[in-house]
Amino acid sequence: MNQTNLIESYRPCSGSYSLKKDLRLNAWLAVSMAVYLTALFLVKRHPAWSPWSRGLLLLTPVLPVLLYLRAWIRLVRGLDELQRLIQLEAFLFAALGTLLVGFVVNTLGAAGVWREGLNHGLGLPEGCMAMFALWLAGGALANRRYR
């Protein structure tokens, strides 16, 4: 089986993009977001619930996130050896890049550069967005090297 551009079929705007494959991979991410938003809504509507109940409810998205992780591991295992190397480079670029961005933002925040928004450093949503953007950039750079 030719695995040409297998990872490309999951990347929007690429020539080989496949909505079906994208949905199959990212379905658990959508489920975890829906579960998280529902849990958040319920916790806000019922402030009288015990901290344990609220905590457990807010942790329910962990299960779909683990299933999302499993989908990714399966995808990476199915890739050929060069694609795996490219993905490893992209993930390293994303992880280290996010650490660097976080360090810069936190340092500038501590120095009082940000008046609003980022004055407490890089939060989880901003961190996830930075990681995703850096993963795309890292993947593009690695792909270019082996093209």
Place this chain on the structure above:
Amino acid sequence: MKNQLRVLRALKGWSQGELADQLGVSRQTINAIETEKYDPSLPLAFKLARLFKQPIERLFDGEEGR
């Protein structure tokens, strides 16, 4: 690493995609090996040697190509 993959593939008359199909890898992998940007793993190198019915040292000479 220098290799004879492009020459051997041309002798067989296969495209990069056709060779990739036979090996179960991407066309990008074949291209990266041929252009000496990527050195294949040992299992893939043996697969190539078996496919072309050549000793592995004839396919890859072990010298740095980059």
